[in-house]
Amino acid sequence: MQTVGLIPTLEQCLNRMQTMGLIHTLEQCLNRMQNAGLIHTLEQCLHRMQTVGLIHTLEQCLNKMQTVGFIHTLEQCLHSMQTVGLIHTLEQCLNKMQTVGFIHTLEQCLNSMQTVGLIPTLEQCLNRMQTVGLIHTLEQCLNRLQTVGLIYTLEQCLNKMQTVGFIHTLEQCLNSMQTVGLIPTLEQCFNRMQTVGLIHTLEQCLNRMQTVGLIHTLEQCLNSMQTVGLIHTLEQCLNSMQAVGLIHTLEQCLNRMQTVGLIHTLEQCLNRMQTMGPVHTLEQCLNRMQTVGLIHTLEQCLNSMQAVGLIHTLEQCLNRMQTMGPIHTLEQCLNRMQTVGLIHTLEQCLNSMQAVGLIHTLEQCLNSMQTERAASCPPLAARLWSAPAPWSQPGSGSAPPVPPGIHRRPDQACSSPSSSQSDPTAVELPLTPLGLEEAQSGHLISPIGPGLRMETREILGSFLRPTSNSSDSLVVGRCER
Template sequence: MQTVGLIHTLEQCLNRMQTVGLIHTLELCLNRMRTVGLIHTLEQCLNRMQTVGLIQTLVQCLNRMHTVGLIHTLEQCLNRMQTVGLIHTLEQSLNTMQTTEFIHTLVQCLNRMQTVGLIHTLEQCLNSMQTVGLIHTLEQCLNRMQTVGLINTLEQYLNRMQTVGLIHTLEECLNRMQTVGLIHTLEQCLNSMQTVGLIHTLEQCLNRMQTVGLIHTLELCLNRMRTVGLIHTLEQCLNRMQTCLNRMQTVGLIHTLDQCLNRMQTVGLIHTLEQSLITMQTTEFIHTLVQCLNRMQTVGLIHRLEQCFNRMQTVGFIHKLEQCLNRMQTMGLIHTLEQCLNRMQTVGLIHTLEQCLNRMQTVGLIHTIEQCLNRMQTVGLIHTLEQCLNSMQTVGLIHTLEQCLNRMQTVGLIHTLEQCLNRMRTVGLIHTLEQCLNRMQTVGLIHTLVQCLNRMQTVGLIHTLEQCLNRMQTVGLIHTLEQSLNTMQTMEFIHTLVQCLNRMQTVGLIHTLEHCFNRMQTVGFILKLEQCLNRMQTMGLIRILEQCLNSMQTVGLIHTLEQCLNSMQTVGLIHTLEQCLNRMQTVGLIHTLEQCLNRMQTVGLIHTLEQCLNRMQTIRLIHTLEQCLNRMQTMGLIHTLEQCLNSMQTVGLIHTLEQCLNKMQTMGLIHTL
């Protein structure tokens, strides 16, 4: 990243961010957020999230992250973090955490997390982490952590964690988890995992891990774990795990995957994608991806990722991470690693390496990647990771890093570097950070963060989430998902996906992506974003998140995930991933990312971010969100999302991105990003 000039020093970056007045200190930011009533307390926020059923288990989240290839090895992550100078020693981080009194005891942290129901079982979390290949052997992890200067030794790390009161005994943690009924038997979980062919023997896993050079031997791993005082003896560890499993059984948290799948079948959630795709083929809805991509090329939609990255490099978007982080620090954007780790802990992502490794060993969860993939292949779940990523690309899930990061930044989606890197991995965008950054530099796509932030400030794009959410509430945009789905069913709006696609085909709505884009252009679907935003403002769409969540609860918008999935099942929305991937392959939907990106490049879809930002600046497209929302309110544009989309189509709101940006410039909607 340094080689391509991506990163400047954190000091310079933060200095500039301070200069433009974008960021005050986190303290000021939080004070203001409290002033506008946006944030009550994390406890209240989590309580509401729990009440509305917003939060599911981290297991599900991590499983999906794994499926899309989001998570790579910790080794790669740490190596890169070291390269860009992101990580200082954990010692310094922990000292700072102590000085700021940021970290209370893990007991308090866990108590709160338990109160809001944020955390499910640590066992599930660790299982998922293992599933996605997050955790490698302690030996390699510790060696690499030492290499990058992250920790001096695990002993020092654990001593400091104890000093700041972060870690209590596993026993206390498990006792509390038991008290809140968090944990059920791992045995049932593992039995189910075995039933579906997920897990193989640890022996085979370790053999494979050795073969690929992942671990030297379990013996070496355990010896080092003992050396740093991580485990007393494996015997004691297993004894505690047995106690843990007994307690987990007592609370009965975990059902078997078998039961879960049985219920999904019972509610008719899953149809076979086979039927859906057969129908899609019959109606000629789907042509081969080759044809689709060829047409996308014809309409100038796609360029090659290589050219895209080359442009990103040309515009000098990337500087040294060191400089970037220094600036971010100066303006109070980034707090210490301590805050980052706290958040990761809050969501139950990170526990102690001790707990992670102990559980992984105890339950025999880790097997060889080879066997795991073999079984997943056997059940038809995974053809290959390549196919999985190809499918994600085929359905338009993955865009270029440029688009992904731009959007994530625009909506304030990205907080910690961890989230950013996770998403980048999710789309399979990054092969190696070095290659990615080299290309980004070459294409000159990206400007400096300083310029980006300066422009965002200039146009006053961002207001408080409070105002935005307040307006959304005012117009009553959101009804309950239950009511929405019931109504959609009542009016026979949604049938099974097969029926839906059949009708779409019948009316000639969708042909190939080429036809779809051609028609969108022909009917002038996209008008100026300004008009759209003005109307949304007129209607007072958004209120504060608190009110929004309260209202969502009041109107019964959010039910449990079970209810949501039941409804989705009722309408035949969801099929199995296995069948989906099998059919996607059969119909030739999926090609390689290379082909997809090559065509995107060929059709000239992507311009440089520089050009985009310049145009947005020239036309002063963006006023303040407040003004934008006010106008949207005035025009009464939005009734329901259905009406909104119907109207957008009727008035020919959307054109091509190029036309959209040109018009945005012309009408002065955007001052600068």
């Protein structure tokens, strides 16, 4: 028809065939051309259209097919080509378009599809490719694009998608991939972003994932970060989580670590911190927690450990710290807590332990502090008076000043705890009317420090017993564990 000058363009040809009712759809057109033996493959078809000078670019081709009303959407186009058996996979399609010189780069392809209004957004593009069964996963998509030499790395892919205006930020990209169901798990996302070098720091990663709503809880984050090996030390983890505002208190941190099964007991926690090499002593541990701003006072620390069920009693706490080898005596414990600035006086220490409910009776307190029996027998009164008692040290050479109303027995050598008659640590407290009134009221104000108001009835049986020679006196005896 061209030879005799009847039709100069493909548009006229197709329009005339439509006018005569010969073809109504592109499928009919392609089927008829195949039936008549005119074309056997899409390559032949495109080559022939090029040969007669009808089309020179993919844009012209798509525009012409749209002009005659054969295709309205990319889905129709791909479905039609699939229906007549011309293409079976996206690879074949892209390879054929490359073969006839229509497209050379993915940019050209996407730009052309945008030009003719077939795909306005990346979501539509991916959704359509999924609709016609050409791609099912992002891996398949990237693998196919790589197979035909259009892209080699995800970076190239993202750069090219940015070039044609489909995506402008990583957030848009991740949202789009989520929209079409290409990335179902955070681990896959992490692994891919790491592979192409898109993320370099955990902060960047967490900020981006938060922006696109990929992570909502720290549990998800920690599980995923462990899976892909993004965190190696607790410090890195805590600093990064703080940087992006995921945790604000030690309680949150410990609760979340417990939730994902990272720690179950304080021992496990300290063992893990030691295993990763960041801490070797309790001092280091507390210093590091202070460094990331998680704890500021001993009360906060103990409250948090109690809140997550890691410690229930001071005894458990000290036993666990001993298990890890950082402390062996209460003195070491207090020294270390002082070193990191958590406590400055014994008064603060006792107040703090009371504040978190670790000690309820003086007996518990003294038993806990007496981890080892003292070699000497200093008078208990010297421990209880708030004023320093230098005379209480062995070998001081002078008799202790006796407070009014207290009768001191002659010094004797330390005897067996079972002996109640010759207890050198005992002093007599005559029950004056004021003393009886205080005892009968059920309260005794302890001189240890403010806030320690002990129930007299709780401690009378353990600390006070009557003397043998006076019914009007009580003896303050040694505090036995």
